[in-house]
Amino acid sequence: MQKSRKVRFLIDSIPYKLAQVGSNYFPMNTSDEYYLRLLKSQVESFLGWGSSPTWTSRDFTELSERILETTGVNLSATTLKRIWGRVNYQSAPSTQTLDTLAAYIGHDNWRVFRNSFPPTDHLPAPEPEYSFRRPVFAILKPFVWFGGMGIFLLAALLLWLNVSSTPKRLPDPVKSPGFFSSPVAKGIPNTVIFHYDLSCFTADSFSIQQSWDDRRRERIDPGNFTHTSVYYTPGYFRAKILANDQVLAEHDVYVPSDGWMAFIDRFPQPQYLAVSEHEHSFSVDKQQLAEAENRYPDEIPSLCYILVEDFGEVFSDDFELETNMKMEKPFRNAVCGRMSMVVMCSEGRIVIPFSVPGCVGELKIRCGETEIDGKSHDLSALGIPVEEWNLIGLKVKDRQAEIWVNGQPVYHFPAQNFPGKIIGLRYRFEGEGTIRGVKLTGREAVAIYPMPGT
Secondary structure, eight states, X not given: OHHHHHHHHHHHHGGGOOOXXXXXXXXXXXXXXXXXXXXXXXXXXXXXXXXXXXXXXXHHHHHHHHHHHHHSOOOOHHHHHHHXXXXXXXXXXOHHHHHHHHHHTTOSSXXXXXXXXXXXGGSXXXXXXXOOOOHHHHHHHHHHHHHHHHHHHHHHHHHHHHHHHSOOOOOOTTTSSOOEEEESSSSSSEEEEEEOOOTTOOOSOEEEESSSOGGGEEEOOTTOSEEEEEEOSOEEEEEEEEETTEEEEEEEEEEOOSSOEEEEOOSSSOEEEOEEEETTEEEEOHHHHHHHHHHSTTSOOOEEEEEEOOOOSOBTTSEEEEEEEEEEEEOTTOTTOOEEEEEEETTEEEEEEEBOGGGGGGOEEEEXXXXXXXXXXXXXXXXXXXXXXXXXXXXXXXXXXXXXXXTEEEEXXXXXXXXXXXEEEEEEESEEEEEEEEEEEESSOEEEEOOTTO
């Protein structure tokens, strides 16, 4: 039965092969996979939503929000889909992810969850291997062998006939769609041409999603081989091709900005504004801004400055960023005067928010999949006089992040999950905001937009 045990191990380990091993990952053996299946089963029972194969993308988003509310840790819907095998992914889950899932259902961490069950050596043992020692078997052995071969060949023939006469099923999603893309222009907006081949797939519907945002999902014709999609903002996106709600393949789409740009952030299309540059600072036309505010009287518009370009080898685990920021005048309904500095990365983002002191309870720091919520953390140091010039700084080194305001460190937090290479900068204001001087420094490269007086 040694062969049987080997087959069972291979079948059980398919969804959780390990391709990346580091400080945040560990190789999953058969025991780990057993406990992971138990953990997912208990999460499903805890939710009471039924079997996970029936869950939709909205369910995973809801689960992400519930986990954040309960544990204070942000596990994205994509991460949860990977855990539940809804997205093809070759790495084992990180220890932080497992600790968070265990905490969600009431355990201190992953290790405590494992220890609450009997050791895996108490699991039912494989079926015993039988041996036949009667002389009659030796006599009949040739007949048994030929009879077994005949049955095997007949079964193989019937299986081949059955497979050839049934409709095609979804094959290996990584290899089949031939999913890739290319932009057609420089700057924004930019049309991206997606190429694909769905000839081996059968499903009720197929779609392409521009990024993590499922609002930007578009139906496609499986009989075609190309589909165009307009990107209205620059960035580094993870595009997906889906059959029904199952992700078949993903790849990165890089859309640079061709210099600094500004816009009022709106869905599905932002309102672009002209950027004025003077004395190393950036601002927008006040008349255009006033028109945008009047166009949305019941909302709080967001003014964004953004730059997406190649900064060289500057990564989110070791860098410094400095910028002067000022809210000249908050929008009519923006009593909190929120503004933020966003570091855009190839695998996520770092968001450092600020507001008037009375609204710090609504601020959230984000670093990759980690979120620090002002409702459960003291972020009072991020309450500043936003209508004055403030020199904002962020330093990340040795898995620690430190926020500076006007030359003084005001808040630090552990930065365990680094969202990759830095590909852009974004500044957001709930009003007439201005930035002056930007300095980004990495280990091996420096990108400078002159600070005042330089």
